[in-house]
Amino acid sequence: MSLLARQRQELILAEIRERGAVRVSDLAERFGVSDMTVRRDLDVLARRRLVDKVHGGATAPGETSAEEPEFAVKAGRQRAEKEAIADAAAAFVEPGATIGLSAGSTTAALAARLLEVPELTVVTNSMAVADVLSGGRPDRTVVLTGGIRTPSEALVGPVAVAALRSLNLDVVFLGVHGMTTASGFTTPNLMESETDRALVEAAHRLVVVADSTKWGTTGISTIAELGEADVLVTDSGLDPDARAVLEAEIDRVTIAPVRS
Structure with a gap:
């Protein structure tokens, strides 16, 4: 039996509160309705200020461009997507490489995939990443920048920036808060943006790891242009139109399949 609109909206709201974000296409498939019906439901919830609409879906309300969720909150969102992205991104790490990992729940998931990579040197401003990689292999070196701690477990500020500007890295893996054509890759933390830019500038190659819900979201400060x-590296939930835009700007867009 089909659900009434009010029942469907309550279920949508419950999922957003649990996961932090939802996609229109996923909800349409789940409820057996059209994308337009889901968008109307989201319009209703948005007018009631219960959700924030974003490109292709909706998120929990209150996360403005300058508001930064805690690491534990971010880690609980889009877990399957982040695990898929981490699997795909690990293929870009060669034994013996010197890499950078920015702060973020996706980069922390990637760090767990690198535990068996030999002779790896990892530079990071993420306490969570450092925790994942500390100990274990004697041939692995972990360099943790100093700095001021943020809610996302990042170390930022002049100490971190100074440390990064003296380094040369083969590749940097960058987690972001949002990505748009107009603003590029962004973060809600001004000091973290400066630190991330220093990390990007230290690398010969930049790999951005971002789940599909980051498309259409804008943080207060730009880290890098698309x-x-x-x-x-993103997940298979990315809107086809968004993928076309990103592929026009970026040399390689890798789509990681998400396990059901």
Whole structure:
């Protein structure tokens, strides 16, 4: 039996509160309705200020361009997508490489995939990444920048920037808060943006790791333009139109299949 609009909206709201974000296409498939019906439901919830509409879906309300979620909150969102992205991104790490990992829940998931890579040197401003990679292999070196700690477990500020500007990295894996054509890759934290830019500038190659819900979201500060990325690794939930836009700007867009 089909659900009433009010029942469907309550279920949508419950999922957003649990996951932090939803996609229109996923909801349409789940409820057996059209994308337009789901968008109308989201319009209703948005007018009631219960959700924030974004490109292709909706997120929990209150995360403005300058509001930064805590690491534990971010880690609980889009888990399957982040795991798929981490699997795909690990293929870009060669034994013996010197890499950078920015702060973020997706880069922390990637760090877990690198535990068996030999002779790896990892530079990071992420306490979570450092925790994942500390100990274990004697041939692995982890360099943790100093700095001021943010809610996302990042170390930022002049100490971190100074440390990064003296380094040369083969590749940097950058997690972001949002990505749009107009603003590029962004973060809600001004100091983290400066630190991330220093990390990007230290690398010969930039790989951005961002789940599909980041498309259409804009943080207060730009880290890099879309075209500065050599590779974007995202998940199969990315809207086809968004994929076309990103592929026009970035040399390689890798789509990681999400396990059901």
